[in-house]
Amino acid sequence: MTSAPHLHLDVDVVVVGSGFAGALTALCLRRRDLRVALVERGRHPRFAIGESSTPLANLLLEEIADRYDLPRIRPFSKWGTWQRARSDVGVGLKRGFTFFFHRPREPFGDDDGHERQLLVAASPHDEVGDTHWYRPDFDHALVIEAEAAGVVYLDETRLETAREATPGMVLEGVRRGGRVRIDAGFVVDASGPRGFLDRALDLGDAGTEWLPDTEAIYTHFDRVDRWDRLFPSRQTPPYPIDDAAVHHVFPGGWVWVLRFNNGLTSAGAAMTRETARTLAAHEGAAAWSRLLHMLPSVQAQFADARATLPFVYAPRLAFRANRVRGGAWALLPSAAGVIDPLLSTGFPLTLLGIERLLEILEATRPGSSRDAALAGYERVTLDELDTTERLVAGLYAAMADPPLFKRLALLYFAAASYSEAVRRLGRPSMAPGFLLCGHPRFGVELRECSVAALSRPAGDARDLLIARIDRAIEPFDIAGLLDPGRKDWYPVKTDDLIASARKLDANRSEIQCLLERSGFVTTRLESG
Ligand SMILES: Cc1cc2nc3c(=O)[nH]c(=O)nc-3n(C[C@H](O)[C@H](O)[C@H](O)COP(=O)(O)OP(=O)(O)OC[C@H]3O[C@@H](n4cnc5c(N)ncnc54)[C@H](O)[C@@H]3O)c2cc1C
Numbered sequence: 001m002t003s004a005p006h007l008h009l010d011v012d013v014v015v016v017g018s019g020f021a022g023a024l025t026a027l028c029l030r031r032r033d034l035r036v037a038l039v040e041r042g043r044h045p046r047f048a049i050g051e052s053s054t055p056l057a058n059l060l061l062e063e064i065a066d067r068y069d070l071p072r073i074r075p076f077s078k079w080g081t082w083q084r085a086r087s088d089v090g091v092g093l094k095r096g097f098t099f100f101f102h103r104p105r106e107p108f109g110d111d112d113g114h115e116r117q118l119l120v121a122a123s124p125h126d127e128v129g130d131t132h133w134y135r136p137d138f139d140h141a142l143v144i145e146a147e148a149a150g151v152v153y154l155d156e157t158r159l160e161t162a163r164e165a166t167p168g169m170v171l172e173g174v175r176r177g178g179r180v181r182i183d184a185g186f187v188v189d190a191s192g193p194r195g196f197l198d199r200a201l202d203l204g205d206a207g208t209e210w211l212p213d214t215e216a217i218y219t220h221f222d223r224v225d226r227w228d229r230l231f232p233s234r235q236t237p238p239y240p241i242d243d244a245a246v247h248h249v250f251p252g253g254w255v256w257v258l259r260f261n262n263g264l265t266s267a268g269a270a271m272t273r274e275t276a277r278t279l280a281a282h283e284g285a286a287a288w289s290r291l292l293h294m295l296p297s298v299q300a301q302f303a304d305a306r307a308t309l310p311f312v313y314a315p316r317l318a319f320r321a322n323r324v325r326g327g328a329w330a331l332l333p334s335a336a337g338v339i340d341p342l343l344s345t346g347f348p349l350t351l352l353g354i355e356r357l358l359e360i361l362e363a364t365r366p367g368s369s370r371d372a373a374l375a376g377y378e379r380v381t382l383d384e385l386d387t388t389e390r391l392v393a394g395l396y397a398a399m400a401d402p403p404l405f406k407r408l409a410l411l412y413f414a415a416a417s418y419s420e421a422v423r424r425l426g427r428p429s430m431a432p433g434f435l436l437c438g439h440p441r442f443g444v445e446l447r448e449c450s451v452a453a454l455s456r457p458a459g460d461a462r463d464l465l466i467a468r469i470d471r472a473i474e475p476f477d478i479a480g481l482l483d484p485g486r487k488d489w490y491p492v493k494t495d496d497l498i499a500s501a502r503k504l505d506a507n508r509s510e511i512q513c514l515l516e517r518s519g520f521v522t523t524r525l526e527s528g
Pocket residue numbers: 016017018019020021022039040041042048049050051052053157158159190191192193195196216218317332334335338340341344345346347348350
């Protein structure tokens with residue numbers, strides 16, 4: 001028997017993991033003329049979870065596409081351009097974040113005050129709408145772009161070891177029966193949580209501090225009914241309720257429903273370990289049936305639905321690495337940690353990390369010391385994960401208390417819309433870190449209010465907490481989030497942004513230019 005030939009690569013950077021994050025990172029590095037290898041243990045197209053994008057994530061994708069001159073990637077940053085330029089790549093329309101708060105074993109019901117709802121629009125019309133990425137198509141499309149740009153792509157490759165060398169790292173493994181050796185100046189780990197370097201270097205799980213242990217079950221379905229067909233609203237919502245990331249929240253967990261344009265719908269549930277035990281989550285499909293039985297209105301939505309893939313059971317959803325970088329390696333944020341799908345924080349965290357890491361790798365040539373810059377990268381990556389964890393932990397604690405949950409969620413929406421606006425104005429330093437976590441006032445308040453919610457306050461303590469959250473939001477509220485007249489249905493209104501010019505350190509005409517440039521308004525606004 002003859003063994004397959006030995007493959008030996010010598011590159012500037014090797015990226016491990018070819019999800020959207022690894023493929024995009026490899027593509028950008030190649031655009032800077034670096035020699036890049038992209039290594040994948042599986043092969044495309046393949047199922048991947050994590051599908052719902054956000055305005056900030058899309059803006060970051062747009063920024064990266066512009067900076068690295070990637071005109072074939074840029075259309076993926078908006079529903080309209082995606083539809084026109086890449087109709088071959090599956091996608092869903094996401095006009096906002098829809099939350100319904102359910103009482104177990106009761107049909108969903110609400111009044112015109114929307115006490116058990118929260119609808120936050122993310123875009124004023126479909127053309128500039130956000131998207132759900134159908135990852136089998138999307139990730140594959142990015143890998144094809146990376147290969148076309150000259151990235152050496154090795155799929156079906158099982159990497160076994162990683163060791164430091166001078167300079168750089170040496171990775172070794174097996175591909176289709178033959179040995180592989182890669183000498184690289186730097187390793188970017190994009191292989192997801194508990195991924196390649198975590199195992200090869202035994203980095204260890206720091207665990208979560210605030211969030212209770214959580215589990216998840218999920219898959220793709222066809223024939224999922226529309227909520228707005230089954231339960232039409234008496235008033236006109238700010239966007240079609242189902243063209244969104246739909247969250248069905250109940251005490252101890254929540255269900256997501258994300259519709260794609262290819263007839264498929266992604267759905268699943270994240271839940272506390274206690275809820276998971278009650279449902280016997282490890283049984284997958286049977287647990288899903290038990291969950292639907294507990295949520296009769298969601299059950300109606302899934303009455304004719306059929307899972308198109310086996311259920312995935314994730315016994316430990318959250319993860320946080322102890323270390324994020326070494327002398328010649330770094331984990332992308334998506335490999336350094338995952339908190340929860342709630343609020344779709346994974347993509348923006350990952351894209352922010354990609355931007356930062358690319359800057360570091362460009363600023364220093366292979367072989368020179370990047371220690372200080374990588375230490376900064378590690379610090380901000382862990383800070384952002386930590387802040388996200390606290391907010392999500394507070395939200396889990398408030399799942400049985402919709403008014404408090406909604407107030408905490410508005411902290412996210414305030415930070416996200418403010419960050420998007422200042423970035424679009426070309427002033428990213430006004431939004432330090434994801435969720436403004438590096439902001440001396442907002443960041444501290446967000447963390448402290450989230451932790452205060454963990455004790456499930458009642459009575460005066462709860463009222464005081466809600467008032468404190470409102471005070472934290474006010475200086476950053478550019479979307480009418482504190483207007484009680486909106487009754488927790490928040491459309492995107494250009495007037496809100498214009499009226500908030502002062503908070504953005506901008507004048508009226510700068511805001512008008514921003515609105516026109518970003519396609520939020522299609523006709524010229526009158527100046528004045
Ligand atoms: C249940 C769930 C739902 C989520 N929903 C959302 C959401 O709606 N919105 C959002 O923003 N974020 C969400 N996230 C987070 C999101 O999934 C991640 O941010 C995103 O998938 C990161 O993409 P990635 O390309 O870094 O990693 P992945 O998509 O995990 O891709 C990693 C790739 O690396 C490969 N790989 C793994 N190990 C190796 C190895 N040893 N060698 C070579 N290759 C390897 C894998 O095969 C895979 O192709 C969710 C996370 C979970 C767990």
